[in-house]
Amino acid sequence: MKDTNDWIKIYKGEIYMKIQIIGLGTVGTAQASLSQKFGHETVGYDPKYESHPYCKTNNGLIIDADITFICTPELVVPDVIEHLIEIGYKGLIVIKSTVPSGTTKTISQKFNAHICHNPEFLREKTNLEDVINPSRTVIGECCSEHGEMLKKFYEPLDRPIYVTDPDTSEIIKLVSNSFRAVTITFWNEIAILCNKKSVDVNEVSGMCDSAKLIGEWEGGNWGTRYFLQPYDGKCLPKDIRHLRDAFRSVDENPKLFDACEEFNNKLKNSKNLR
Ligand SMILES: NC(=O)c1ccc[n+]([C@@H]2O[C@H](COP(=O)([O-])OP(=O)(O)OC[C@H]3O[C@@H](n4cnc5c(N)ncnc54)[C@H](O)[C@@H]3O)[C@@H](O)[C@H]2O)c1
Structure with a gap:
């Protein structure tokens, strides 16, 4: 198992992004902790939390993040994306929620937006340990440019990364x-x-x-x-x-x-x- 403190020394500064996490429950908390460990500026939004141990919290969504990870219950994912588009968000949108088959493609087409699907395999009780020691990362890319960006985010884990399309990753x-x-x-x-x-x-x-x-x-x-x-x-x-x-x-x-x-x-x- 990796010593996470080592990573910060090794990886901080290599790539630096502004990461937004929407939904700070089991999956969002783990994703925020990962992003923070990689040394990225990490901000989060969840109406339930005014503050959070692994990210700065905002009262709403921001539009200047490089990557936004959506970690809400799947039912609200379409609304969250609609809201992001409405406020003029231009960065990469990544759905981490376990959405019904076909969701990513349908939403991408509806809003003419680039959206990746990146399923999470962690266990609820050991979310913080599992997120830094995944057996593999699966990226359902909308296009190779965005798939590459997401790959860069996960590369510090030094674990297998499989790239496919969103229909397959779902x-x-x-x-x-x-x-x-x-x-x-x-x-x-x-x-x-x-x-x-x-x-x-x-x-x-x-x-x-x-x-x-x-x-x-x-x-x-x-x-x-x-x-x-x-x-x-x-x-x-x-x-x-x-x-x-x-x-x-x-x-x-x-x-x-x-x-x-x-x-x-x-x-x-x-x-x-x-
Ligand atoms: N729990 C797991 O072990 C696990 C593992 C892999 C995948 N998943 C999937 O990930 C998704 C999230 O699961 P979870 O367990 O983290 O759920 P959770 O209930 O722990 O957390 C979801 C969070 O989203 C917030 N939220 C709801 N609506 C929101 C909105 N409009 N804007 C911002 N925040 C909002 C809620 O307040 C809550 O804190 C689900 O699709 C789930 O199936 C869960």
């Missing part, structure tokens, strides 16, 4: 969370079978390599360490729903994901199963 984020939801559900369902057959599910999962994936990385109390605990929290339930909506938008029936949600809801509602 799907990557939804798939990554849905994969977790399905795997958690997979093991919860296996636990029911094992219990009925008086087989120890811990022994089964312990001797299946794939079982290591879930539970260790997750911040929640689910996975192979917590059999029969439904997945929950702010992200997994809604992100698998966004993925199912994406299937439906192309007239497909996502049977696996529908079954996953149905089983998870059954677990949530039934004490007998747990």
Whole structure:
């Protein structure tokens, strides 16, 4: 794991930008802390906070930032971008929120604006550590010029950076969370079978390599360490729903994901199963 104090010495002054963070919750706080560590001038706006440990706060949005990261709940992302355009913002807009499939392209076309999508993969409980030690960064670029600018922002992390288009990066984020939801559900369902057959599910999962994936990385109390605990929290339930909506938008029936949600809801509602 990197020592973040080292970075400031190594990287401060190499590139210097004015960074605006909109929405200072779990994701925005982590993004502000990252920007500040890189030595950028970092300002933030969130109606909930008058002050913030990792950035200077403003009463509204500013128009002279080089990059603005939007870290609000996805429902308000279109309004925030509309407001930025209305006040004459000309810098790069980057959506970090987990938006429904197709959002970035639709908003870019509506406002004739350059917007990148840059999904966040951190865990809620360890947001500040995860943001400086990501397994990878994914950039859904609107154009190579802006993709390059965003790459420069993340280069000090010295981690893999994958560049793609926004449609793809949106799907990557939804798939990554849905994969977790399905795997958690997979093991919860296996636990029911094992219990009925008086087989120890811990022994089964312990001797299946794939079982290591879930539970260790997750911040929640689910996975192979917590059999029969439904997945929950702010992200997994809604992100698998966004993925199912994406299937439906192309007239497909996502049977696996529908079954996953149905089983998870059954677990949530039934004490007998747990
Ligand atoms: N929590 C996670 O672990 C996590 C991880 C990856 C991605 N995400 C995604 O990132 C997005 C944000 O999630 P979060 O967990 O940081 O949410 P959060 O609820 O912790 O924070 C969102 C913040 O946005 C602020 N906000 C709401 N409307 C605003 C507006 N119009 N202008 C400025 N600020 C506004 C709220 O006051 C709040 O503080 C979501 O799309 C989420 O799915 C979350």
